[in-house]
Amino acid sequence: MSTPKATDFGGRALDFVMGIVEAPINGFERLMGRKRMPYLFLAPNLILFGIFTFLPIAIAVGYAFTGGTGLFVSERPFVGFDNFRQLLQCEDYLRPGSCRESLFWTAVWNTLWFVGFNVAATLLVALVTALILNRAMAARGFFRAMFFYPVLLSPVVIGLIWKWFLDRNGLLNAFLQMLGVPPEIFLLDVGWSRFFVVVVSVWFHMGFYTLILLAGLQAIPKDLYEAASIDAASPRRTLFRITLPLLGPNLLVVLILLMIRSVQIFDEAWVLTNGGGPGTANSFIVQYIYQMAFGSDLRLFGLASAASVLMGLVLLALTLIQLRLGRKMES
Amino acid sequence: MSQGLSPIAFLTRTRRPGRIGVTDILSWAWLILGTIAVLIPVVWAGLSSFKPAAEITRFPPTLLPRAAVQQTVPGFDAPLSLWTVDVDGQPREMAMVRRIGLKAQMVDPSNPGPPVSVDVKSMSPVQRLTIATENYTDPLTRFDFLTFLKNSVFVTFVATLLTLVVNALAAFALSKYRFRGEKAIFVLIISTLMIPLTVVMVPAYLVVVGVGLVDSLWGIIIPTIASPTGVFLLRQYMLTIPDELIEAARVDAASEFRIFWRIVLPLTAPALAVLAIFSVLWRWNDFLWPLIVLSSRENFTLQVGLNAFQGEFSVQWNYILAMTFLSLAPVTVVFLFLQKYITTGIAGTGMK
Numbered sequence: 066m067s068t069p070k071a072t073d074f075g076g077r078a079l080d081f082v083m084g085i086v087e088a089p090i091n092g093f094e095r096l097m098g099r100k101r102m103p104y105l106f107l108a109p110n111l112i113l114f115g116i117f118t119f120l121p122i123a124i125a126v127g128y129a130f131t132g133g134t135g136l137f138v139s140e141r142p143f144v145g146f147d148n149f150r151q152l153l154q155c156e157d158y159l160r161p162g163s164c165r166e167s168l169f170w171t172a173v174w175n176t177l178w179f180v181g182f183n184v185a186a187t188l189l190v191a192l193v194t195a196l197i198l199n200r201a202m203a204a205r206g207f208f209r210a211m212f213f214y215p216v217l218l219s220p221v222v223i224g225l226i227w228k229w230f231l232d233r234n235g236l237l238n239a240f241l242q243m244l245g246v247p248p249e250i251f252l253l254d255v256g257w258s259r260f261f262v263v264v265v266s267v268w269f270h271m272g273f274y275t276l277i278l279l280a281g282l283q284a285i286p287k288d289l290y291e292a293a294s295i296d297a298a299s300p301r302r303t304l305f306r307i308t309l310p311l312l313g314p315n316l317l318v319v320l321i322l323l324m325i326r327s328v329q330i331f332d333e334a335w336v337l338t339n340g341g342g343p344g345t346a347n348s349f350i351v352q353y354i355y356q357m358a359f360g361s362d363l364r365l366f367g368l369a370s371a372a373s374v375l376m377g378l379v380l381l382a383l384t385l386i387q388l389r390l391g392r393k394m395e396s
Numbered sequence: 397m398s399q400g401l402s403p404i405a406f407l408t409r410t411r412r413p414g415r416i417g418v419t420d421i422l423s424w425a426w427l428i429l430g431t432i433a434v435l436i437p438v439v440w441a442g443l444s445s446f447k448p449a450a451e452i453t454r455f456p457p458t459l460l461p462r463a464a465v466q467q468t469v470p471g472f473d474a475p476l477s478l479w480t481v482d483v484d485g486q487p488r489e490m491a492m493v494r495r496i497g498l499k500a501q502m503v504d505p506s507n508p509g510p511p512v513s514v515d516v517k518s519m520s521p522v523q524r525l526t527i528a529t530e531n532y533t534d535p536l537t538r539f540d541f542l543t544f545l546k547n548s549v550f551v552t553f554v555a556t557l558l559t560l561v562v563n564a565l566a567a568f569a570l571s572k573y574r575f576r577g578e579k580a581i582f583v584l585i586i587s588t589l590m591i592p593l594t595v596v597m598v599p600a601y602l603v604v605v606g607v608g609l610v611d612s613l614w615g616i617i618i619p620t621i622a623s624p625t626g627v628f629l630l631r632q633y634m635l636t637i638p639d640e641l642i643e644a645a646r647v648d649a650a651s652e653f654r655i656f657w658r659i660v661l662p663l664t665a666p667a668l669a670v671l672a673i674f675s676v677l678w679r680w681n682d683f684l685w686p687l688i689v690l691s692s693r694e695n696f697t698l699q700v701g702l703n704a705f706q707g708e709f710s711v712q713w714n715y716i717l718a719m720t721f722l723s724l725a726p727v728t729v730v731f732l733f734l735q736k737y738i739t740t741g742i743a744g745t746g747m748k
Contacts, residue, residue, distance in 0.1 A: 083657060090653040102652040103569035107581060110566035113622035117603060118588050124599035136602060194430065197423040210735045211431045215438075217727050217738070219681035221699040225706060225720045229444065229713060230437040234455040242456055268433065273742065280743040300419065329594045332683045336703055351594045351684075358598045359688055369598050377595035384590045 125377070128370035134363070141367070148371035169372060171345045172353040175259075179349065180327040182263045187323055191271045192316070195278035196308070209279070213272035220269070224336025227265045228252065252338060255346040262334050262347050269333060270326070274319050281315030282308070314390065321387040325380055331355070350376055438724075445717035448528040452714045462523040467491055469505045478505065478522040481514045489522055490514070531718035541719055543694055544701035547613055548680060548723075551697055555617045556675040560668055562621050567630035567664075568656050572642060582631075589624045593685060601688055615689040616697070620679070626671050633667035634660060670741040673734060680727065698723045 093105055124138065129148055131141035156163040161170035198209055215223065230236055231251040238248040251257040285308065293303045309316075331351040335341070341348035350372065358369035444452060446461040466475040469491050476491035481502060483490075490502035493511050500519060501511035535541040569575075570582050593600070600619060601610075609615035637660060645655045661668075683699045690696055696704065702723060706716050731738065 087651070087653055087657070091651045094652055099652060100575065103573040103575045103578075106565040106569035106656070109562045110585070110622045110627065111581070113562065113618065114585065114588065116607070117600060117619035117622070118591070118596070121596040121599035121603055122591060124602060125596050128599055128602075136605060138602075193426065197426055200423065202423065202427075206736075208427045208431065209739060210731075211434055213735075213739055214728075214731060215434060217677055217681075217731055218724060219683065219699055219727070221681075221683050221702050222720050222724050225702065225716060226437050226441040228706075229441050229717060232453075232713075234453045234457060236436070236440050236457060239456040248455075268437075276739060276743050325592075329592055331594070336706070339707075354594070354598070355684070355688070358601070366598055366602075373595050373598060377591070380592060380595065381590060 125370055125373060128366055129374045131367045133367070134365075136364075136366070144367065148367045149375075151368065152371055152375065166368075168345065168348070168356075169353055172348050172350045175345070175347065176328060176330070176349045178259070179263065179266075179330055180324060183266050183327045183330075184320065184323045186263060186267050187271050187274060188316070188320060190267055191274035191278055191319070194271065194275045195282055196304075198275070198279055199282040209276070212275055215269050216272045218269075220332030221336050223265065223269050224333045227261070227268075227333075228337055231261060253343050255343055258338055258343060258346055262330075262337060265333055265337060266327075266330065274323065277319055277322075278312065278315060281312050285311045314393065317390050318387060321383055321390065325383050325387070328376065328380060328383075441717055442721055445531055445714065445721050446527045446529075447531075447714060448526060449531075449712070449714045451526075451528075452717075460525060461527055462525055464521045465524050467505050469503060469508050471508050476503075476505070479519045480522055482518040483512070483514070492519075528714065531714045532722070535715055535719050535722075539705070539715075540693060540696070540701065541722070544696050544698045545722070547695060548698040551613055551617055551686075552676055552679040555620055555679045556672055558617070558621045559623055559626055559675045560672060563623055563626035563671070564630050564661060564664065564668065565656070566622075566627050567634050568660055570627070571631045571634035572637075572639070572660070585624050585627050587624075589628075597684070597688060604689055610689060611691045611695055612689075613695060616682070616686050620682075620685070623675075626675070629671055630664060630667050633664055637663050669737070673730070673738055673741065676730070677727065 090105065094102055097105075127138055128141075130143060130145060131138065132144040132147060133141045135141045152166050152169050154165040155170060158164070158170065161167045161174060164170040194212060198205055202208075232238070233248065233250050237251070242248060249257065251261055289307050289311075290303065293307060298306070329351055330349050334347055334349060335352060338347040341352055354369045354372050354376070357363070357365040357372065440459075443459060443461060444457070448461070450464075451458075451462065465478045467478055468475045472491075472493070476493065478489055479492055479500075479502065480487055481490050482488075489505070490512075491505045493501040493503055495501075495516065498516050499513050500516050502514050503509065503511050566585070570578065604610050604615045604619065609618060641659055641663075642655055645659055650658070681699065682697070683703070686697050686700045687703070690700055693701075693704070702716070702719055705719060
């Protein structure tokens with residue numbers, strides 16, 4: 066095997082570093098034999114996974130059954146199902162005010178409403194865009210890039226840009242004034258702020274789902290369309306008889322993926338609504354967990370973990386459905 | 397696009413040549429309106445970030461950054477603002493000395509004589525295109541913007557580098573060796589794809605406190621390095637590398653690590669590039685996890701810093717927008733150059 070010549074300084078420096086790294090690893094190989102090498106290669110990854118993923122998962126469940134304000138499990142008294150009881154005790158689940166943990170139920174209902182509207186709106190917009198982009202059109206690449214651009218931006222940046230756009234003195238109000246509509250402080254109005262959290266979310270993420278659907282559309286065999294055009298099928302018939310049925314599995318996966326991610330709404334809504342405002346109109350579950358655990362000096366880790374576990378169960382169910390569908394699609 | 401197409405034919409091309417149907421018009425309208433909807437908030441926030449503080453909350457807003465013009469007039473200490481006024485039916489530019497009720501006292505800036513009294517109704521301010529570069533320079537010097545920027549660059553760079561190395565090593569082991577527990581380890585790693593950070597963030601914080609990484613940049617770097625998505629992506633790619641290459645190297649007495657470093661890693665470059673792009677975007681844009689781990693200001697990343705800024709300076713939109721744009725610029729530049737690879741990478745892997 067020939068070693069590439071390192072002519073530049075960077076290459077030589079890299080070779081030097083690798084020489085130092087290589088020595089002990091080769092020593093291990095000589096000592097333990099080639100068969101044991103995969104364990105060494107897996108070690109850094111598994112150690113990190115163990116400490117920062119598996120350990121927290123194990124602790125999460127234990128945490129949910131403890132109370133007090135101590136951080137470490139050993140400092141925390143065992144309280145059984147108290148945290149879950151506190152979260153789930155309710156006279157009337159439709160009225161968060163009647164629940165023992167009214168903030169939690171406000172967050173649950175807000176999240177459910179958000180998931181419903183966000184999933185429907187994003188799916189519709191992404192599907193229409195993907196269908197249009199799938200037609201042989203000029204400048205398709207340009208439009209695809211345009212719609213996709215927001216996906217890459219940071220949620221904080223998106224929250225700030227939209228906050229400015231919706232400001233009392235913002236561009237939207239200026240436009241409305243031109244039409245003779247009185248200006249509105251959108252983010253201080255319960256209905257408008259909820260509406261715009263969905264608008265911003267669709268604006269932010271639809272490009273991603275468009276791309277997934279577009280990939281699905283392009284995998285549909287072209288000869289099906291040729292056959293349809295020979296049979297003089299109307300475009301509507303082609304859409305409902307060929308395109309949508311064949312896209313069905315992709316649509317389902319996108320739907321589940323959208324649900325999983327919508328349940329976890331936090332960043333952009335947090336920045337846009339100043340942490341869930343007005344009042345608790347845009348307070349969602351992740352925000353509830355964050356606030357119980359880190360938001361104040363109360364540090365209610367037990368309650369926050371119990372809420373996390375409940376949310377985790379919902380997400381797990383959704384993920385299992387998605388995996389099932391994914392396997393069905395492959396076969 | 398195909399060659400030999402005239403520009404007009406290119407622009408007016410439709411699905412069925414020679415006919416523009418209703419669906420074509422609706423499609424174009426959808427795409428153009430969508431593009432405008434994507435661009436307007438971003439572009440307008442960008443233009444606003446160049447507006448002087450006095451101009452930024454003016455309603456109705458102007459599109460371009462403009463500001464009232466001030467001029468020093470001989471005989472007056474402070475600079476005076478310029479106004480267009482009607483004098484005997486002639487529009488003239490004059491400087492305002494003071495304003496008393498509905499009358500203003502004006503002087504001719506080029507030839508200052510005794511002030512003339514003018515009705516305020518006939519005046520309008522003289523405005524010129526002014527780019528407030530101080531919105532961009534002030535945060536660099538007066539606030540901690542440079543610290544945030546430095547932290548973000550450090551986290552993004554180090555985390556991406558370590559992510560590539562650690563996950564490529566694991567993917568190499570899982571794709572090129574047969575060993576006891578191989579399947580179990582692979583399933584274990586992939587199963588963590590199902591657990592989002594939001595579910596384990598409370599105990600993950602406890603672990604970070606336990607290992608002494610709280611309020612440190614390493615506390616956001618280290619827990620994010622081992623990525624199931626990364627392992628999966630790289631493993632799938634490495635499976636396509638022929639095993640004969642590795643056998644040949646073993647015949648030449650190359651060590652296993654040398655095979656990884658000299659043969660497998662260079663051949664995995666396309667998959668590594670995709671993972672690198674994602675990792676950079678994830679780390680640069682990350683918010684919730686740094687928000688939990690970091691508590692002192694000198695450790696804030698850009699995103700946490702920006703969020704803190706808007707809480708403190710809710711009125712100073714000129715600074716907030718300028719800093720927002722400084723944090724958006726690198727992502728935009730990366731996107732402009734790598735747009736094709738990013739979109740095909742995402743369409744192929746289904747992740748972002």
